[in-house]
Amino acid sequence: MTALEEVFKKAVEAHAAGDLSKAEKLFREILEEVPEHSDAHYFVGLISVAGGHLLEALGDFQAALKVNSSVDAYWVSYLDVLIRLGSADEASAILSELKSNGAQGNHFDRLEERIALIEVNPVENKPPSPETIQAIVNLCERGLFEQAVERLLDLLSRDSSSAIVHKLLGLAYLELSQHSDALQAFEESLKIQPEDADTHFYVAEILRVRGDLEGAVASYNKTLTFNSEHIEAYNNMGISLQAQGEVGAAIVTYSKALQINPDDERAAFNLGTALRNTRFAGPDEEVGVAIAALLDKPGCVRPNTINEAVLSLVKHDEFVRRAIISCNEFESSEALKQVVSGLSKVPLLLKLMKVCPIADLEFEALFTKLRLSFLLNISSFLDDAATLEFQVALATQCYITEYIYTETEIDKKALESLIQAIEGKKVNSSPLSMNEVACLASYKDLHQHPFSRNLLEIFGENELLKLQIREPEIEIEIKPRIACFGKVDNKISVRVREQYEQNPYPKWINLCLSPDAKPISEVAKELDLQFENTEILFADNPQILVAGCGTGQQALETSSRFKGCDVLAVDLSLSSLAYAKRKTDELRLSNIDYMQGDILQLHSIDRQFDLIESTGVLHHMADPKVGWAELVQRLKPGGLMKIALYSEFARGDIETARGTIKHLDLASDQKSIKSFRQQIKDRTHPDLFPLTTWSDFYCLSEFRDLVFHVQEHRFTLLQIQGLLKKLRLNFAGFELINNKEFIDQNSAPEALYDLEIWHNFEVENPTYFSGMYQFWCQKAFD
Ligand SMILES: C[S@@+](CC[C@H](N)C(=O)[O-])C[C@H]1O[C@@H](n2cnc3c(N)ncnc32)[C@H](O)[C@@H]1O
Numbered sequence: 001m002t003a004l005e006e007v008f009k010k011a012v013e014a015h016a017a018g019d020l021s022k023a024e025k026l027f028r029e030i031l032e033e034v035p036e037h038s039d040a041h042y043f044v045g046l047i048s049v050a051g052g053h054l055l056e057a058l059g060d061f062q063a064a065l066k067v068n069s070s071v072d073a074y075w076v077s078y079l080d081v082l083i084r085l086g087s088a089d090e091a092s093a094i095l096s097e098l099k100s101n102g103a104q105g106n107h108f109d110r111l112e113e114r115i116a117l118i119e120v121n122p123v124e125n126k127p128p129s130p131e132t133i134q135a136i137v138n139l140c141e142r143g144l145f146e147q148a149v150e151r152l153l154d155l156l157s158r159d160s161s162s163a164i165v166h167k168l169l170g171l172a173y174l175e176l177s178q179h180s181d182a183l184q185a186f187e188e189s190l191k192i193q194p195e196d197a198d199t200h201f202y203v204a205e206i207l208r209v210r211g212d213l214e215g216a217v218a219s220y221n222k223t224l225t226f227n228s229e230h231i232e233a234y235n236n237m238g239i240s241l242q243a244q245g246e247v248g249a250a251i252v253t254y255s256k257a258l259q260i261n262p263d264d265e266r267a268a269f270n271l272g273t274a275l276r277n278t279r280f281a282g283p284d285e286e287v288g289v290a291i292a293a294l295l296d297k298p299g300c301v302r303p304n305t306i307n308e309a310v311l312s313l314v315k316h317d318e319f320v321r322r323a324i325i326s327c328n329e330f331e332s333s334e335a336l337k338q339v340v341s342g343l344s345k346v347p348l349l350l351k352l353m354k355v356c357p358i359a360d361l362e363f364e365a366l367f368t369k370l371r372l373s374f375l376l377n378i379s380s381f382l383d384d385a386a387t388l389e390f391q392v393a394l395a396t397q398c399y400i401t402e403y404i405y406t407e408t409e410i411d412k413k414a415l416e417s418l419i420q421a422i423e424g425k426k427v428n429s430s431p432l433s434m435n436e437v438a439c440l441a442s443y444k445d446l447h448q449h450p451f452s453r454n455l456l457e458i459f460g461e462n463e464l465l466k467l468q469i470r471e472p473e474i475e476i477e478i479k480p481r482i483a484c485f486g487k488v489d490n491k492i493s494v495r496v497r498e499q500y501e502q503n504p505y506p507k508w509i510n511l512c513l514s515p516d517a518k519p520i521s522e523v524a525k526e527l528d529l530q531f532e533n534t535e536i537l538f539a540d541n542p543q544i545l546v547a548g549c550g551t552g553q554q555a556l557e558t559s560s561r562f563k564g565c566d567v568l569a570v571d572l573s574l575s576s577l578a579y580a581k582r583k584t585d586e587l588r589l590s591n592i593d594y595m596q597g598d599i600l601q602l603h604s605i606d607r608q609f610d611l612i613e614s615t616g617v618l619h620h621m622a623d624p625k626v627g628w629a630e631l632v633q634r635l636k637p638g639g640l641m642k643i644a645l646y647s648e649f650a651r652g653d654i655e656t657a658r659g660t661i662k663h664l665d666l667a668s669d670q671k672s673i674k675s676f677r678q679q680i681k682d683r684t685h686p687d688l689f690p691l692t693t694w695s696d697f698y699c700l701s702e703f704r705d706l707v708f709h710v711q712e713h714r715f716t717l718l719q720i721q722g723l724l725k726k727l728r729l730n731f732a733g734f735e736l737i738n739n740k741e742f743i744d745q746n747s748a749p750e751a752l753y754d755l756e757i758w759h760n761f762e763v764e765n766p767t768y769f770s771g772m773y774q775f776w777c778q779k780a781f782d
Pocket of ligand 1: 185208496497505506547549555570571573576615616627
């Protein structure tokens, strides 16, 4: 069987099994390669009929007949569609000719009976012919919607029994934003053809835009009754449910969309957003599968934003629960094997372990124990492929958390023996097992080992070696290619750079790219931002500066958020920039340039920007106001700025921790950071235990950033208000996931833009801005 025949067979099977979207995809693949494949045209036609797309179907059957007019089935389907479209005369003429040429059989007889019935009961005015419909479709395609409406109304004045004419009228009105007229037209169409999934969908869309969310959900449900694979209906139904506060139902809806098409970026993006503040009260296998698919993609969600949701789901798994409870009981290799085989059956857990630090003390205890158990029992796991998958996930988790777990003397001694054994095998040329390497990689970054290159030669570039050896190598290759500006001579900038050279922040794996880049104006509308001058919101090719881009996650997300933009991303730390550039190349994003330098030296770049973002950066400068003023200088008049700063109120715990660190005179090397962290876990400083609820607690560079930073300023909103005034910036609103709580207490629309009201709200809700104040402002015109 040729490859093409193979695809055809699969397509026919999918069609027979009712998986129409898969079948259509495969048939279209065949037509790409062999445009004159008549059977593929025929099947695509059948699928179009099933979806109610009769005109498209007509074209497909015509194409099939053009290639081969001797297949009865093609004629039968073609004539059926002609009759349905109201062209019984034309069908009758063709049928007579076919019969006179010898066509016979039940199918043809039945068609003849249908035509006869229409002839006996002729409608007074016949529905429009396909040609008439096509002419109106052409008008729409040329954007002449008003003319199309005129023609359609004229047709309806003579005969109002055609569902497709009402539907087209609805679509034309929709394009003209005449939503009430469109709704009425669609409803008329549905009276005649109540099973048309697309028309129900259009009704749902109008209701959603009008704010009738319940009505919208009901219509999306009808859409899905008649076309259970309508992905857009799932997506927009989820959005409507979420807007009604039914996040759980929305999650189930997005999961269904992903079940149908795991590559649907919108469903993945929507699911990621819905999961942010969710905790699961019980197990849910289908949602688990959808989340695992989501985590498989590099650009749909920042895993740490759904970490808590995923962990709450995973903890309902029986294996996981048992492993956590029996954490101290698997010293022997047999017991270890059992636990690992149970955990390996929870793919969602393994996926999460590979993409972000798992911010949870119970899991930390479990992983620390498992890591040691592997080390002590490694001889029982040599070349154990079944266990390797879990070991790789564990080693990846340890690498991502930057080896933050505590190592006891037992760990250290056993690790020493493992390194000696591996080195001995290298000298003796004895076979090395990947299980041994994974065991080592869960304690030490493989790239640091002198034999890292040998490992690549022995095992090739597998998942773990790529992560721990090849990727750091690529970053080293990238570093000299990054351009610099100005000179870093500010004392604080020098110290800050040193910190981020040692610990680039954050070390991310996946991120959340926007599925569709939007004009600034649209983003501003979605965020409810209020700008005095809106000229810059309509820039076609916005020039964006990301100041203090770190390892690139934010810069990349920004580059995908704004349509047609060019981004320049700068940072003090070359290691961070190399990480950012590697990830940018991997994701094949081409609208970002990176440069190394100090924000204080930005005047040496001769460029003005439409939009500047600086999040989590200015509060680490010697004088944030001076850095901020430098950014304002780089902004065009009327230009927009997104700033994120630490809140004095939200970081009370951090201030206490920084005080303790200062009092204990702790250094910020890896050993001191880890030992202080262990003290917090042990409740040596009971008032600091709440730090364990910060996700930054679970990764070395993030924990260093959280409490050991060389420079940290914090602000109140009243101070920010003063600074904005001095810098001649106008506050435009916060970027928040959810501002419902604030709005419930402050219903006046202008309250959203009043920093004094926000300040009073924060006094009452001191942890509200624990994720920093993230806000937008606009540079005044001179
Ligand atoms: C906490 S990280 C934030 C990174 C990124 N903005 C984000 O939100 O993921 C702070 C970054 O700001 C950079 N930074 C701090 N002071 C800077 C300065 N004066 N000039 C340029 N970059 C600076 C640091 O090197 C570090 O990468």
